[in-house]
Amino acid sequence: MPSPPSSDNLLNIEATQLEKAVLLKVSGRMDAENATDFDQACEVWISKGAKHLIADLNDLRYVSSMGLRSFLVVAQKLKSSSGSLVFCGLSGLPRQVFEMTRLIDLFPVYETSQQAIEALR
């Protein structure tokens, strides 16, 4: 039998409230089992009045279609209230997945969190 899942499978979301947005540093792996953690974390900030969320994916190693679903759900919700979900730090597999599904054309994507923050000012 294979060994049980290790802590490498964890998704970690660290939030920082900024003047005009909330920066969410998303790290680890985002899969079918934990993708809704992202929706829930965003929901908390949206219910507190956040309009713009910045997802920094620099330390995200893996994302499946269930993660993409979460991004779309949150982005559509924010868009309907004149807010936005923007991304930065896309690289590796997450960037490839964004390109394959053309989500990269759908969202504002910045190289760094600093650039994303400045664009929202």
Next chain:
Amino acid sequence: MSPEYRRLKLPARVESVRMFHEFVRSGAEPAGVDSGELDKLELVLEELLINISRYAYGSEAGSVQVSYAVEPGKILVEVTDWGSSFNPLEAAPPDLTLGLADRPVGGLGVLLVRQIVGSFGYRRVDGQNMVSFCFPAS
């Protein structure tokens, strides 16, 4: 000589995906597949397994089996379930030209599988759905 397959059969549930990942990783890593490629292989598996866990058995419980054989330069993978007939090759591709407000939030899994493995096979044999694909191993 036919390749030697390793097989693992588990309940068709979301919670089984990570066990299948460990199972395939344990054979692919020693074969020299690098970490980035392994992540892609795991992504393909997750997408296929999630579809099966959601749709193959309706509200009933069922099983899914992953088999793989490591060959020089490639890994042969088969995913089998005993649920209702479903050929992922016939799944309608999502419209990627739609804007954010209109973009359906699902339907991207099979697209990712196609993009990563290029092509895959499907057979319906004796009440089984069998999806097979070949993954390059360096």
